[in-house]
Structure formats: structure tokens, C-alpha cells
Amino acid sequence: MTDVGRHPRIELMTLSEVVDVQGYIGNFRVKVLRKARYVDEKECTACGDCLEDCPVTKPNEFDLGLSTRKAIYQPFPQAVPAAFALNMEECLGNNPIACGKCLEKCEKECIDYDMQDKEVEIKVGTIIVATGMDVYDPTELDEFGYTRFENVVTSLEFERLINAGGPTEGHLIRPTDWQLPKRVAFIQCIGSRSEKRGNPYCSNVCCMNTIKDSLLIKNHWPEVEIKVFYMDIRAFGKGFEDLYKRSKAEGVMYIRGIPGDIREDQETKNLFLLAEDSNTGKVMEHEVDMVILSIGLIPSTENSLIRQLLTLSRTSDGFFMEAHPKLQPVDAPTKGVFFAGCAESPKDIKDSVTQASASASRANILMSAGKFTVEAITSLINEELCKACGLCARVCPYHAIEFDKEKKLPARVIEASCAGCGTCGAECAFDAVVMRHFTDQQILGQVEAILEENPQDKVVVFACNWCSYAGADYAGVSRLQYPPSIRIIRTMCSGRVDEKFVLHAFKLGAPIVLVSGCHFADCHYINANRWTQKRVEKLWDKLEKKGIRPERLQLEWISAAEGLKFAKVMKEMEELRQGVTLEEIDYTRKEL
Amino acid sequence: MAEEANFKCLRCGHQFKAPFSPKDEPQERACPECGSNSVRRIKEKAKKK
Amino acid sequence: MAIERSESDELRIGVFICYCGLNISGTVDCEAVAEYAQGLKDVVAASTNRYTCSEPGQQEIKNDIKEHNLNRVVVASCSPRMHEPTFRVACQEVGLNPYLLEMVNLREHCSWVHMHEPEKATEKAKEMVKMGVARARFLQPQIEKEVPVDRSTMVIGGGIAGIQASLDLANAGYQVYLVEKKPSIGGVMAQIDKTFPTMDCSI
């Protein structure tokens, strides 16, 4: 950790948040908000003189509130940078009448109440997202009594309790009487592997963490009786099974079954766990002095902003989705962005470090090449056809189209900013926008090929490259079966699907047309699929006016991870198709 | 009071009310019955006599 | 830069149907699809291959491009999300602009999802190839733009993963900006006592 603080090529920005990202691979412009520390980071030696007189006492977040700190503080002794920080919201005030005590104490005069938050813009070639995770809050699982019973703690709180640098200086105590607990119970899978409450996934680290904790206790206090209540113990990593065996050999009892309920004895504050051992089928009550809930990991709350700024997606578990689960596990779908650590999925330290090195190496490949070729799928304006209406400039999510209202000159595309979603191409009423590699002709050609013979038997599906087409791929990889009437046309974004593609399909006799794209939160082109929805809504009105059932045009948001949904929707499409009569199709052909 | 509008699912036919205001950003919608995103807002027809 | 051949008026399309071992050919009658493709307008060569993405498979595409003077290539195999880059390079190597390649996703979108209906899957595969050929007719050569990549990184988050990535890249010679919300780096890892499997200190 200290290496980071010392490294000449690492600029460490603490108390800082990314607030905006512009640009593209190789050329990101990131705005970082540097919150004021009110202490000169370079000058402060963390001598601690300022602490003595600070009258404010607050719970220490680092010890999860198990200890206290002042309004001016160092988060933990080994902190990097090794400088204090002042929490202005807690500080009594920068006016010397109110307080100002620390200012007087600091001989080096590092404290500056007038320091301001600063926004800086940084240009970088690559971005590594290592936003980590949060831990599950077990309060909602009322049966375990967390927050109702003081002697029920989470595994992270327990870490602080047995940490030599923690609030108890490493003495194992239980919260109610500060005595060494004689009997300790761990309960596994808290907030993990449950369809009903918490999260359905396995949090990966909790089993090993408990095994480790049990060994730590046994090393220092061999007399403590330890019971671990579990569903399965997952000790698959290198050296893990060994630790598990050691823990068992040390006398730790592993009981297969999660207690249904915890009671507290009002007097002794001891806890009673009622659990069925599924190996023996026996229901037993266990009396212990302290319970440790082995809590799972959840996606970091920070992820949602980062996701928007970098146009990333999430898998159903809420963690970030990689470009490909097997072949590009550290690449984000957005080029030039990579994942490290728990941002992508729950991981232990070794896996986090491994993935971090992998992402560093992926970023290195780009940067050492020093250049990157952009796919030639951007938009072009045909100046002869352009009527300078400015619609394209308005709909472009990237502001990649320049248009001068006054001069009424043809619009112009800034190629490096254009991401190629095709929204402008779909919206332009004069066909003045040419989407390179996804032209009207190319797509209409596909529509015609589908409907040349027996159009009544087919379903025309427009699928966006990133989500629904990838979802279809995923359905394939998972061998999910759906009816063979489905014909898929790929576009980069559902925003590319021009009204005329849909109408042309109906004109040629398509019974059902489906437009599918990414969920709103996942759109790979910022918000281009909002235009998809608007366009489909307009089309519904249009069809209805012409006496064509709007139900024949369907809309669906399917993510890359939703292979199941894709297959299900395709089956529904086939059912709808069977409900379309030949008369209807004939009528539509004449009407359009 | 939040404004509401009538919606109809073009997959299963289910009709329902949901918060809606023309001023809002477009939202992702799903049918509460079948989960489909083919959800259409039923515009109030100009009052008939 | 590759020679642009596509400007000629006459379309010469080559279609390559991949067996993908048994992944496609187990369900779809690939030979029948190739025969059908041969009959499509503007198609001058259609063939099958056990693994089109393999070295010999790619060589066959290259040979055919030269031999038949192809100016459009349709590869009917797996998802373009998988192998489009592979085949684009193959085309480029023999002077065909990579944007004159079209892929048809027979594996993910046909053989794997209609495993119990081989006849219908074969019919669908034919039509998918027809769609690919239809699109290929209108493909145009494109020139890719190169953008410079700045030799610097921003790492968002100063936990163990962010720290490791920062050190690796800084040691490789790049400028690194490490952004952390809290007053200190270290993340959750710093809160943990001993860590498994080595049972040593976390910091």
C-alpha cells in the first residue's frame, strides 16, 4: 500500500470522485471532484497533536462504529496517504470563537479551514474500474436478531474485533460484557444463496473467511468452542481444503443446517440457536455466547454512477458485466475500460489481485500499441439530401453531429465521437444519413430475403448487437430451444431500426415484427434506445390508424445475460404469429 | 398527486394504470401480468358526446 | 492499405458454410445449404468446411478469394461477436477490404436452438444464408480510422484490486491516476485481520 503513495508515476487522489467521463477509448476526459481534506496532505506527518483538543467524538467507520474518532482523524494507522483529514460537517466551525482548537495545536500549520473542493479534468487512455463491493446488511433477516441482540455481530465487525489494530487491540470479547466468549457460533450464507431474501448468488469468500476466523480463534484461545452452521462448505481454491481440514482437526464443529431462529436470554445475554442438522436429521438447541453472521458481498453502491458514465451493464446479480464471460473476463463492453476485483463479481484477495494484474496487462496492450483502430461503422451525412433540419443533431446521444441553426448548412458528423448507434440514421426523414456498414439497403435486403417466400411463416426480429443479439447468442450457447420461424437481423443499437424497415416488412407480408434492444439502464449508446421506444410507440399509432393491429409490432428489452428471456420471448412471438390471419396480412399489404 | 395513465400490454392484453407524466423522461415499462415490454399507453380519446 | 477491388460492378460472392465439427452439422445439413447457396444470384463459389476458423479453413477462404476473384465473402458459422475479427483479417490478408465480409450465425441462432428439428433448421439455415448474401450485395469497403491511445490510466477505487492494477501499470511505465472516495486507500482489505490462504497480515 505504501508503495502507491511513494510511486513517482502514481498520482493518488483520495477523497475524490469521478463525476463525468467524456471521450472514447484512448482519449477519455475524466472530471474528478477532489473534496477538500482541510489538511495539507504533503505537510501533515500524522503526529496526532491536533486530536487531543478536538471536542467532537464520532463513531469510527473503519471499525464499523465499534470505536470512536474525532472530527479530525486518520482513518486507520497504516493509512495512505499518511495524513489526517478533517470532516467539515462534523467540525464545530472554522471560526476561532466556535472552536478552531486543532489549528492552534498544529505546529506545521497544515490545517486550512478554507480549503475548497476542486474539480479537475484528466485525460487518460484507459480506465480501470475497481470500485469493489459492499457487504450485505443482515438487519432484514430478523430471525438472526442482528441489531436486536448485541452479541450477534457480522463477520466484518468480527474482523475488527480480533484485529490487533482494532478497537479491542485484538482481544476477542463479546459486546455485552467485554468478556472472552466461551462458545461461538458462525452462521454461513447470510444474504447469499437465497432466492427470497438477500441475494441468490454465492458470495465466494465467506466460507473461507469463517474457516480462517475459526483457526485464528483456536490459535489464541484453544478453549473456545466453535460451531459453524452451514449449507455447503465451498473450499475449492488452492490450499483451501487444507485449512478446512485443519480447522476440523482443531475441533471446530461443522453442523450442516442453518438455524431458523435465535433467542436471547435476557439475563445472561447468551444466545440460543435452534437448528436441524440435516446430516443426522436431529433438531437441537445450541447455547452460545456470541454469534457471527458470515455476511455476503453485494455490488458497490458506487457502481450505478460509474455505470452510467462509462455506459456499462450489469449482470442479473448487480455486478458489472464483462465483454465476454469466458474469453474477455476483464474487459468491459465499453472499449478501453477494464475491471479489477469485486466490481465484476465477489472475489477473494488472490482472485482480486490476479484480475487486477490481468486488467493492467489488457490496458497495457492498448497503451503500448499507442493507437487503436475504430470500427468503420460511423454515420455519414449525404450533403445533397440533407435539408438541415437539425433532427439528427438533436437525437445523437454523443453530440457527435454539428449543426448550425442560423446558417442552415448541412449537418456534419464528428467521426471520432460518433459511436455508430444509428439513431440519426433512423430518425432522418430525408435519408440523408448513411450508416456505414449498416445502410438502409443492407438491412432492407435482409428483410426482403426473409419475406420473399412464405412470409406468413416468419417472425422478423431486429436485435441490437450488445444486448438482445448477445442474448440470442447466449440462448444458443445454453442450448435453449425456440421455434425456427424466428429470423434475426442485427443492428448495432435498436435505435437504428428505422420506421421504414418495420413498415417494409409488414408490406412484404410479415405477420409479426419484433424490435429488441438493451434494457434502458444498459443501453450501450447512452440513451439511444429511448428513441427506439418512441419510434415504436409512433408506429403503433400509425398501424392502428391504418386498421392494422398494433399487436403485430412487438417491443422487448433483452440483456446479454437473458438467454432464457430471449427464448421465452421467441416462443411468445411464434404464438402471436399463429394468431395472425392470412386476410390480415393481405389487408396490410394493400394498405401500406 | 402523481399523474397516472392507462396502459395496455400488446402481448397479453392486460390493461393497467401506472404513473405517467408527459414531462417525464421515457421509462422502461413492463406488463405486470406477463412481463412484456410491449406496453402501450392508451391515449384518452377526445371526449365523445 | 488493401487494394479495393469492390468497385467493379459485377458481384462475385463466395459462401463458406462451416460444420463447426458437429455443432452445426449435427443439426443442419450443411451440404444442402452449400448447394442452395450455389444457386443464389451473384454467388460464384460455395463450399463447406469442418472448421472454417481453423488455419486451413481460413486458407481456403483466401485461396477462393484469389481463385474466383471474389469481391464479397459470406461466412456462415458462429456469432460475428466471436469470429468476425478472425475472418476480417483473413480477407484483408489477401487484399479484400474487411468490410466486404458478412457473417451468418448458424450456430448460436440456428443449430443450437433448433436441435430437435433438423429439417426446419436446415431450411432456416438456407434462408439465413440468403439474408447474408442479400446484405453482402450492398456491402461497401470501409476505411478504419485510427485513434491515438494516451499512455495513462485512471484507476477508480483504491482497494486491493485498484492498488495492484495501479502498481502494475505504473511499474510498466504509464502515468496512473488512482481515484479513491475515502481519505485513505486500502478498501475492505485493510479492515481484515489475517487473510487466507496464507494467514498473514493484509496490509
Ligand code: SF4
Ligand atoms: S450514429 Fe449515433 S452516435 Fe453516430 S452520429 Fe448518429 S446518432 Fe450520433
Ligand SMILES: [Zn+2]
Ligand atoms: Zn402482458
